[in-house]
Amino acid sequence: MRETLADWRPAVDEAIADLVPREIDTDYLESFFGTPTYEYDPTGIQRALATPLWDLLDRGGKRWRAVLFLVFVEEFGEDPAEYLPYACIPEILHNGTIIVDDVEDGATIRRGEPALHRVYGRDIALNAGNAMYFLPLKVLTQDPAGLPADRRLAAYEMLMHELNRTHLGQGMDICWHNEREVRITTDQYLEMCACKTGCLGRIVARLAAIITDQPPEVERAVAEYAELTAVAFQIGDDILDIEHSLGQAGEFGKEFGNDIREGKTTLMVIHAIQESEPERARRLQELLEAEDNTDDEILEALEILAAAGSIEYAREQALELAAQARGAIDGLDFDAETTRKLNEFTEFVIERDE
Amino acid sequence: MRETLADWRPAVDEAIADLVPREIDTDYLESFFGTPTYEYDPTGIQRALATPLWDLLDRGGKRWRAVLFLVFVEEFGEDPAEYLPYACIPEILHNGTIIVDDVEDGATIRRGEPALHRVYGRDIALNAGNAMYFLPLKVLTQDPAGLPADRRLAAYEMLMHELNRTHLGQGMDICWHNEREVRITTDQYLEMCACKTGCLGRIVARLAAIITDQPPEVERAVAEYAELTAVAFQIGDDILDIEHSLGQAGEFGKEFGNDIREGKTTLMVIHAIQESEPERARRLQELLEAEDNTDDEILEALEILAAAGSIEYAREQALELAAQARGAIDGLDFDAETTRKLNEFTEFVIERDE
16 A cells, blocks of 8 residues: 555546546547547547546545545555556546536535636536546446456446436435425435445445455445445535534635535434424524525524534534444455554544545 | 337336336335435435426427337347337436436427426436436346346447447537537538437447347447438438528527527538638628527528528438438348338438427
8 A cells, every 4th residue: 555545646647647638639539439430529529528627637636536446456455556547437427426516506616716617618517527427437348457247247237326326315415405394314314425425435445346356245345334434424524514614603704604505404404403492493494494594694503503412413423434434344354554544534534624 | 010109108108117107115216226224215306306307208209219229129039028128228318318408508498398407406407317327227237138248248338338429429519509610520510410419329229239139230230320310310400490490580489590599510500601602601600609699690690501502401411311321221131111111210300390
């Protein structure tokens, strides 16, 4: 395992550039997409695909999905450098969902710059994001590792299963945003996270297991680790938004009270509505339903969450999920140092401060 | 072959309802998407997925992709009724692209009613459209026809190849809309159609050939037929917009001069710019570039296209493609009546009047 995870980033980016080069030309198009029936337009495909994709990637991102994949591959006894093209699969998928989610949410900022649909137009951004759902899956057909057919089929079937559940999770989440009433259970919230965020994690883990031909119980164990860590990450993300807003009280920066404004149904919201006096629960619901909130109203909502102990509750849940994630890989025959890093990672996703 | 193609529609809709029922419940979710880690929210998934999908399907559509698939399956010696779930693959994919395209283009009307994003919101519509890219691909995993693994793998690889090219075509088309200058060749326009519209046709034909285990030359022949017919259809669509607008002169209905207003680069536009006097070519370009056009300007643009003989030119091209399509299946051992209908279909897609 390389010294720090960040060491892998340049190699991952090179592998992505092999799939979608920064500069598109006819040779690349013919080799990746096949001989055209008539004639490709490399200029158009540059503008529609490569430019927006690399704009997003160059803004940063830790490539942790690719790195986690490579860590698993190494633990499964293979040389990660030989599987770099496969590491691009979850990474490009993830960045594709970011572009599409931002269009869906009407987000303005992504990684400190205007969201892609604000730079390139909604049509270009959306098509690029959707193209990124299929581009990386061609790696399995290109088959750089020379996998037997049954593993390639298993990988496609796994990807179709998990990508279906991703859209199920996103569907639930969006639907709840649009509803006036918080009507869901804690378990439904966790399922949404498990589908929306967890399935991409599961892809990371299951892909590593499938292409290195691990037994089903090993594939299940790493998938569980990745899913639980992703759910803990999602809850950590929600907590970060609330704590960030609480810490900002008096400043009211651009991102102050984002999730409250959006009326997002989080674990904290579900808990606060269950645990607060009926009148305060109704008031929280009212604030979340409102088309628009004043800064004072945001503070009021934050206060209800804090008073109900909902932030601590959510953190405990996240920590419990992180512990379960560590438990999931406990029985695997992983190197002690890798296990330590994988364990550390489950808490990092909750305790990170950005 | 059933008497008329429309006879298949109820059976196709039943098969789609087996994949995504009109009413979502927990049993369906567990059987299709697997046991949840926590708990699904059927109400949310109903709103996010089944309701928008069936709204679009119930508005009409001929299901011709599903029907063409079944026609091929029958000609390949199998009972089409046994392959109905597979017929849903191109059909649901196609309807998914419609939802996404409408978001990309900011379309207002679809099949006579408000576009889906105007009914359900951009987020729900987009996620439903994207979900429809993956939902039907699960059929191959469910494997109702009990196909050997190599055919399932071949089908997934084919689908990934064609869906990648679909996004390439859509990317070129969108990119050209946004450019101020018409700079592309006729062959690039045809390639865009071959990718954007043709690939879904190719999926219809290749899927039928793959799952019934046809030799490569048969798969190639039907794929070529479907691609050429789809390109002819796309050109026919462009002609329809222009002729409809010419016929409307004086009335100026809601759809008058749609493609001119959008600045769409069509075969007619490329031809007229090449064939007109430099001054008139510049003027056409100017009218297409403009943010907005008056009705008189639309008439002026239509007049330039008509005077350059561009409408006849496009029709000749479409008819030539249709003839090539018929030629592609000429050597196949198809039933005479089926061949007649398939041949008829290549001209129908150009001559239809809506």
